Amino acid sequence: MALVSIVLSLLLAVFVSFLCFPAVVRFLGEQVGHYLRRSSRTRRELLLARVATEAKNHEAERIEVEDYDWEEIASAAIDGRVGNKEDKQWEGIVGFFHPFCNAGGGGERVLWAAIRATQKRWPKAVCVVYTGDHDVDKTAILKRVKDRFNIHLHPPTVHFLYLTTRHWVLASTWPRFTLLGQSLGSLVLAYDAFALLVPDIFVDTMGYAFALALSSLFFPNVPTGAYVHYPTISTDMLDSLQAGGQGINAGAGKGYRGAAKQKYWQLFARTYSRVGSAIDVVMTNSTWTQAHVSSLWGPSRNKRNNTTENDIDVVFPPVAVEEVTQAVEVSLASEKKRGPYILYIAQFRPEKNHQLILEAFAKFLRSDPKLPAYPNEKPQLILIGSVRDSLDEKSVYKLRLLAHELHMKENVEFLCDAPWPQMLEWMGRASVGVNGMWNEHFGIGVVEYQAAGLISVVNNSGGPKLDIVVDVDGKPTGFHATTAEEYAEGFGKALTLSLEETLAMRQRARKSAERFTDRGFAEKWLRNMDKLVKLQVERTRK
Incomplete structure (x- = not known):
């Protein structure tokens, strides 16, 4: 040190x-x-x-x-x-x-x-x-x-x-x-x-x-x-320090230490703003990221370039929409291949909030849901993600322990570093896709869910809320949630829709995904x- x-x-x-x-x-x-x-x-x-x-x-x-x-x-x-x-x-x-x-x-x-x-x-x-x-x-x-x-x-x-x-x-x-x-x-x-x-x-x-x-x-x-x-710091991060905030640092602004942390973050934000003004070309992956980066870098960049126009461009990340739509069928016949499976595709990192999803799934199971469309199958939560290092391995270990403590070990499956064909297979078998990260900058996995026709239950923030899981033709393509209770409720809604409603929402979701192609x-x-x-x-x- x-x-x-x-x-x-x-x-x-x-x-x-x-x-x-x-x-x-x-x-x-x-x-x-x-x-x-x-x-x-x-x-x-x-x-x-x-x-x-x-x-x-x-x-x-x-x-x-x-x-x-x-x-x-x-x-x-x-x-x-x-x-x-x-x-x-x-x-x-x-x-x-x-x-x-x-x-x-x-x-x-x-x-x-x-x-x-x-x-x-x-x-x-x-x-x-x-x-x-x-x-x-x-x-x-x-x-x-x-x-x-x-x-x-x-x-x-x-x-x-x-x-x-x-x-x-x-x-x-x-x-x-x-x-x-x-x-x-x-x-x-x-x-x-x-x-x-x-x-x-x-x-x-x-x-x-x-x-x-x-x-x-x-x-x-x-x-x-x-x-x-994702901006290194944002106004949402500063706000999260207050009571009732969200994210990893929620409510950390209390007391003298909290006040010092808030001051430190404010000073860092100013430095970050100066640094961003020196970059020639800036792209962001979503409107959420663009808004935050523009608020931080925009004034200095406009002053340097002597303009009032926002030169920060939104470039949605590439998603394998074409490949997913070709590999995964969305039709009346394909509904027979799907089960009451909830799929979460995300790296095993703390900010992805797998813990929240596990707790929500446990609440969903404890509610003893009646699923007429899947009378002979038990709901399952499938967690697919890459493991970068020993810290990620520890995260997976802790999540496995949590699943055991919540008495649903048999209902949860972990697939670490799954190859693409296996991911496609699960997109064709699952019915629901979930995203748990607060202020997810974009959400490539959510777009893949939509391309596969999955009904998404996502965090009510960031890219999944603003750019992806939005209404199509005036009707929803999924559900938004914040708390474990709301996620559990979203799982219940997604898995108890009528066959006609389910198929219509899957098709709207696929139409929504067409905006995010390679x-x-x-x-x-x-x-x-x-x-x-x-x-x-x-x-x-x-």
Whole structure:
């Protein structure tokens, strides 16, 4: 902890210096940037040589072509200028900052879909992923991407650089001042990345805004882009400290310690706002995230760009809607294949609130529900999610214990790191999909539920409430809940609808999911990526 304290103090000193002497810090930062470029030049040359060699070995190989037309997508993304040969032949290096790229969650699906779209649009560009997953090599990662998400990448132009300082962004490294610690730790991690290779475009897809600010400080000519899944801090988080608040920190603002925590969060929010203003292109995954990011970053960004327009774009994450709809039937005949199964697809992390869903399911079972549509079957809760590390493994262990304590061990099934085909199978067998996270930034799993025709019972907040489980044709596509009692009631409603009502709601849910396709993501991603490429070309010419 002594080393952590020293580094934290040094980083704080740097930021204080920047606030007081910005010109001096910018000058020193650019000198560090020149040093990093020189020191990583050899690795860059070796990487490009490796790309050329692998490309020759894969000449006969082609990336699988999806059902949609990529030329048409690229054309729509850049207003019909797809024929510009010079533009399409851009061959720079795009650095994707994603230290947990092998986690297998919705955030990783965004990363791989973004890389796939970038590869399609700029075949000569090189996509480099900065990751801390030392236990897997390129082959293993790409295989998991294919198995988990059914995304096929072109191996020669995607490479991985392995970071040695990922522990600096782990919550366990910062038992106190976690928000600030992880953000400053991301500076250490970003420096580690730049020491390995300085990209031509730097994109963060995990929410490390401070890393992007460091890039702008070191390399003013390198455009930066952010895909924000969840703001590091938000007004909802500040409000949650009050009595009656929700989330992990609910009601933590009481007393002197609580007041100090609230003040600390307010100061951090101001710093976070300053940092966000330096990013060239910002995308968010939902209207909820956009609203919060705009409230924090918008004023500073507008001042910097001398405009009043909101330049923060909503780019809904890619969901395998087409694949799910093809694999899972929604019809009168398919109702015979479904049972009273409640499906929860989410990583086994505390904020996903599996505990709430287990408690709600226990209340539902204790109510002795009468399910005419499933007279000979017992309700089951199916929990599917990826397990990233030992902390997630401990979470699963505690959840298993809770299921046992609630006397429903036989009614709950845990499927850790389930492959995509198994997930599809359960989407076809289940009747209800559930989401328990408060202020879920988007909810890819919820869209998958809808595409499969599941009736969703989701938290009455965030993306699932505002963007996904909304009325279609003036009628509901699911139910919203907050407490265990409300979830239990939602399960009961979803499983006791008449056959006619059930089928109609499933079809409305599937119609709702059509707004969140891979194609829609690709079009918007390329539109924003095109801005970064043009910025890079312009800045290089100066």
